[in-house]
Amino acid sequence: MRRAPTLLLGALALWGCNSNNLTPVSLVQSVRILATSADKPYALPGDTVTMQVLAFDGRASQLTPMGVWWLPQPCIDPPGDAFYACFPAFAESYAPGVDLTSQLVPGPAFSFGMPSDAIAAHSGSRGGEPYGLAVVFTIACAGHVQYLSPAPGAPPDTLPFGCFDAANNLLGPDEFVFAYSLVYAFTDRTNANPVIQSITFEGSTVDPAVGITVEHCTQSNIDKCSTTALDTIVPASSDETDPGDLDANGNPLKEEIYVEYFLTAGKVKNDSMILYDPAAGLLPNTSDDFYAPQSPGSFYLWAVVHDNRGGVAWQQVPLVAN
Amino acid sequence: MAPWLVANVGFDVLYEWYDLNLQLPPPTPPGVPPGGPGQIPIQARSSGTLALPAAYAELEVLPWRGARFVPGLRLDYDTATSAWDVAPRMTFRQDLFTGFPRTTLKAGAGLFYQPPTVFDTAPNYGQVALVSNRDAQYDIGVEQEITQQVETSLDLFYKAMSDLVIAGSGNSGLGRAYGAELLFRYKPDDHFFGWMSYTLSRSERRSLPGQPFYLFQYDQTHILTLVGSYKLGRGWQVGLRFRVVSGDPYTPMTYGASNATVGSQLGVSAFPPNGSKLPFFNALDARVDKEWVWGEWKLGLYLDVENTYSAGNPFAISYNYNFTQSAYVNGLPILPILGIRGEFR
Numbered sequence: 001m002r003r004a005p006t007l008l009l010g011a012l013a014l015w016g017c018n019s020n021n022l023t024p025v026s027l028v029q030s031v032r033i034l035a036t037s038a039d040k041p042y043a044l045p046g047d048t049v050t051m052q053v054l055a056f057d058g059r060a061s062q063l064t065p066m067g068v069w070w071l072p073q074p075c076i077d078p079p080g081d082a083f084y085a086c087f088p089a090f091a092e093s094y095a096p097g098v099d100l101t102s103q104l105v106p107g108p109a110f111s112f113g114m115p116s117d118a119i120a121a122h123s124g125s126r127g128g129e130p131y132g133l134a135v136v137f138t139i140a141c142a143g144h145v146q147y148l149s150p151a152p153g154a155p156p157d158t159l160p161f162g163c164f165d166a167a168n169n170l171l172g173p174d175e176f177v178f179a180y181s182l183v184y185a186f187t188d189r190t191n192a193n194p195v196i197q198s199i200t201f202e203g204s205t206v207d208p209a210v211g212i213t214v215e216h217c218t219q220s221n222i223d224k225c226s227t228t229a230l231d232t233i234v235p236a237s238s239d240e241t242d243p244g245d246l247d248a249n250g251n252p253l254k255e256e257i258y259v260e261y262f263l264t265a266g267k268v269k270n271d272s273m274i275l276y277d278p279a280a281g282l283l284p285n286t287s288d289d290f291y292a293p294q295s296p297g298s299f300y301l302w303a304v305v306h307d308n309r310g311g312v313a314w315q316q317v318p319l320v321a322n
Numbered sequence: 323m324a325p326w327l328v329a330n331v332g333f334d335v336l337y338e339w340y341d342l343n344l345q346l347p348p349p350t351p352p353g354v355p356p357g358g359p360g361q362i363p364i365q366a367r368s369s370g371t372l373a374l375p376a377a378y379a380e381l382e383v384l385p386w387r388g389a390r391f392v393p394g395l396r397l398d399y400d401t402a403t404s405a406w407d408v409a410p411r412m413t414f415r416q417d418l419f420t421g422f423p424r425t426t427l428k429a430g431a432g433l434f435y436q437p438p439t440v441f442d443t444a445p446n447y448g449q450v451a452l453v454s455n456r457d458a459q460y461d462i463g464v465e466q467e468i469t470q471q472v473e474t475s476l477d478l479f480y481k482a483m484s485d486l487v488i489a490g491s492g493n494s495g496l497g498r499a500y501g502a503e504l505l506f507r508y509k510p511d512d513h514f515f516g517w518m519s520y521t522l523s524r525s526e527r528r529s530l531p532g533q534p535f536y537l538f539q540y541d542q543t544h545i546l547t548l549v550g551s552y553k554l555g556r557g558w559q560v561g562l563r564f565r566v567v568s569g570d571p572y573t574p575m576t577y578g579a580s581n582a583t584v585g586s587q588l589g590v591s592a593f594p595p596n597g598s599k600l601p602f603f604n605a606l607d608a609r610v611d612k613e614w615v616w617g618e619w620k621l622g623l624y625l626d627v628e629n630t631y632s633a634g635n636p637f638a639i640s641y642n643y644n645f646t647q648s649a650y651v652n653g654l655p656i657l658p659i660l661g662i663r664g665e666f667r
Contacts, residue, residue: 021649022640022641022642022647022648022649023642023643023647024642024643025587025642025643025644033580033582034582034585035582035585036582036583053582080348081348083579083581084579138582153593154593155590155591155592155593157578157579157588157590158578158590159577159578159579159590172646173577173644173646177580178578178579178580179579179580179581179582180579180580180581180582180583181581181582181583182581182583260585272585304585306583306584306585308584310583310584312583
C-alpha cells in the first residue's frame with residue numbers, strides 16, 4: 001500500500017504567556033548597578049586597571065541612602081572561570097555578622113593591578129589564545145554589608161554577602177545588588193571601550209546636559225501611548241576586529257556591539273538593541289521605541305553600550321515629562 | 323525450527339558522518355551553575371564517522387500449553403567508546419486460563435544501553451573514557467479478560483540506571499524509576515473502541531556519589547488517559563481523548579549576582595534540582611474523520627481539535643530580570659488542525 005503524504009491545513013494558535021506584568025530590566029525602581037567599565041577591558045599582566053560603576057538608587061522612598069563598595073582584592077583565575085568559585089575564599093577574609101564597611105573600598109571608582117602571572121596561573125585556555133581573568137566584585141547597598149556564611153548544601157553561587165539595615169535586618173533585592181565584572185589579561189590582544197557619539201531622540205541629537213523633554217502620557221496603559229524613536233550612535237571605529245571570533249573560513253569577525261536602555265519612568269519597547277553585528281556590521285535599524293512616562297516629573301534615561309569583549313560605555317541624560 | 327521453537331536473528335548498522343563545530347559554555351553537572359554569560363566558551367571542531375553495528379538473536383519457545391518464553395541477546399558496538407555492550411533480555415507469559423475469561427501472568431527483564439552522544443565525546447567539549455548509559459529493566463504483570471470486549475492489565479515496573487553520563491563527571495550518574503500501570507481496554511467492535519490507562523510512577527537521578535537523588539526532569543507522577551472512538555457509519559468517525567498529567571518538575575530560581583560587564587542579572591538555582599512542579603496538565607482533544615472510498619483509492623478528511631476547552635496549561639516559568647517575580651508560561655490554547663489524507667492500495 002502506498003500512502004500519500006498527509007496534508008495539514010490547520011493553523012497554529014498563539015502561545016499563551018502571563019509574563020507581561022513582570023518588571024522589565026530597563027525600569028529602574030530599586031537599588032541598581034547598571035554597568036561597570038574598565039579602562040582596559042583587555043589588560044596586560046602588570047597593568048593597573050581602573051574600574052568605574054554606574055549605580056543608581058531608583059527607590060521611591062530612600063530613608064537610608066545607597067552606598068557603593070568594592071571588594072579590595074580582585075579574584076584571579078578562579079577555577080573554570082566561574083565567578084562563584086571565588087566565594088569560598090571570602091570566608092578567610094570576612095567574618096559573618098560583622099559590618100564590613102571599613103574593610104571595603106567605597107566610591108564609584110576602584111583600581112587594581114593585574115598580576116604579572118595572571119596568564120601563567122590560568123588553568124587552561126580551552127584551545128584558544130592563553131589568557132588570564134580577574135573578577136572584580138561591586139556592592140550597592142542601602143545599609144551596611146555583612147558576610148554570610150554559606151548554608152550547608154546551598155548552591156555554590158548563593159550570594160556570599162547581604163545588606164542589612166541599622167536594626168540588623170536583612171534587606172531584599174530592592175536595596176541590594178551584588179555584582180561582578182570580568183577583566184581579561186592577554187599578551188597580544190587589546191580592546192578599547194566603545195564610544196557613544198550621541199543619543200538621538202526623534203532623529204535629533206540629545207544634549208546630555210539638557211536632556212529630553214516630553215509630554216507625559218495620559219493613557220492608563222502605557223502600551224497605548226505614542227512612541228518616539230530613540231537611538232544611540234556609536235562610530236564604526238568602535239567596532240574593532242575580534243581575533244577570537246572567526247567565521248567559517250577562519251577569518252576574524254568584528255565585535256558585536258549592543259546598547260541597553262534604562263529609565264526611571266516610561267518604557268522602551270526593547271530593553272536592548274544590537275547596533276553592530278560581527279559579520280554584517282552596523283545594522284540598518286537600530287532605533288528603539290520610547291514611551292513617555294505616565295506622570296509628570298523629572299527622571300533619568302541611560303544608554304549603556306557594550307561590546308562583546310568586556311568594553312562598556314554609558315551616557316546619562318535627564319528626562320523631563322511635562 | 324519446530325512448532326514450539328522459533329529463532330529470530332538479525333543485525334543492524336548505524337553509520338553516519340559528522341562535522342562538529344561548536345562554541346558553547348563549558349558543560350556543568352546538575353546543581354552546578356554555569357559561570358555566567360561572560361565565561362569564555364569552549365570551542366571544538368572535529369569531523370569523523372560514527373559506526374554503531376549491532377547483532378541480535380532471540381528464541382520464541384512454547385515449552386508447554388499457554389506458555390511463551392522469549393530469551394534474547396543483543397550486542398552493540400560503538401566506535402566512539404570502542405566498547406561492546408552485551409544486553410541479555412527475557413520475557414515470559416503464562417496463561418493461567420486459556421479459555422474465556424483468559425488470565426495471563428507476564429514478566430520481563432533485560433539490559434538496555436544508550437551510547438554517549440557526540441557532544442559527550444567531542445574533543446575539548448566532551449569527556450574521554452566514557453561508556454554507554456546502562457539500564458536494567460524489570461516488569462511483572464497480569465492480564466485479565468473481564469468480558470468478551472473488555473480486558474484489563476496491571477504492570478509493575480522498576481528500572482535501575484547506572485553509568486549515566488554526567489557533564490564533567492564521567493559515568494557517575496545513577497537513576498531509578500518505578501511505578502505501576504493499570505489499563506482497561508475495550509477491544510474494537512463494529513462501532514467502538516477505547517481504553518483508559520493510569521500510571522503512577524517516580525523517576526529519580528543522582529549525579530555524583532554522596533549527593534541526594536532528585537526528580538528526573540521528565541518525571542510524571544500521575545498520567546491518566548481516556549480514549550474513545552465511535553464509527554457513525556457512512557465513513558464518519560468521531561473520537562475523544564482526555565489527559566491529566568502531573569506538571570513537569572522545575573528548579574526554582576532566586577536572585578543572585580549581577581554580571582555588570584555584560585549587563586545580565588543571574589539567578590541562583592535551588593539544589594537539588596527539580597524540587598518544584600508545575601500545575602497539572604489537562605486537555606480534552608476531539609477528532610472527526612470522514613472517509614470516501616473509490617475502488618483502490620481512499621480519501622480521508624479530518625478535523626483534530628486539541629485542548630477543546632482551552633485549558634491554560636503552564637509548561638514553563640518566566641522570571642523578571644532579577645528573579646524576584648515569576649509567572650507561568652502557558653501552552654497552546656485551542657488548536658484546530660484540518661487535514662486531508664489519501665491512500666492507494
